[in-house]
């Protein structure tokens with residue numbers, strides 16, 4: 778049987794897809810190319826897996842870099858946006874915890890997704906990521922920096938569509954410790970401050986290896 782948080786999140790992101798598609802992200806798009814992906818030295822044909830691509834903006838960037846791109850997306854509506862935005866990417870509409878691959882990836886990318894999992898499910902997710910990531914592969918994982926570590930069902934305050942979804946909040950320390958505890962090494966760390974009128978969030982971006 779599907780876990781409740783998966784059911785709630787799938788419904789929430791199906792309902793939020795239109796708003797994600799219509800939001801203007803132009804300023805932020807430059808950040809990814811100029812700062813976030815700088816130094817990664819993507820090579821043509823390298824394999825990248827994106828978990829939870831949402832509206833698919835990064836998927837398109839990854840395809841444009843010449844990477845061999847696969848994505849796993851829980852929401853059917855988000856999946857449709859991904860197919861439109863990044864037709865070259867292979868898109869799997871499924872809960873990532875029910876997926877498996879018999880090959881490995883050079884990069885695994887999770888932007889604003891890890892906080893959709895309860896802490897008791899993280900081990901399952903990390904076991905899969907560990908298996909799917911090449912020994913010299915890089916996991917890139919982001920979440921916001923919050924003042925306390927806790928989890929709950931909550932509404933997204935910065936979206937018009939007030940629908941509850943599952944959210945774990947991490948502090949800077951608890952996020953780093955999460956990976957260290959599960960045998961990942963922190964290779965690098967960057968920050969992104971949103972300069973959008975509606976959102977004032979500070980994001981932490983971890984670059985991790987085995």
Ligand SMILES: C[S@@+](CC[C@H](N)C(=O)[O-])C[C@H]1O[C@@H](n2cnc3c(N)ncnc32)[C@H](O)[C@@H]1O
Pocket residue numbers: 783786787790828829830831832849850851852855871872873874887888889890893
């Ligand atoms: C907050 S959105 C972030 C979307 C995109 N990465 C971005 O930064 O704009 C989280 C996305 O992860 C997807 N997601 C959540 N749980 C998932 C799961 N168990 N398996 C696959 N995708 C999941 C959601 O459907 C949603 O599209």
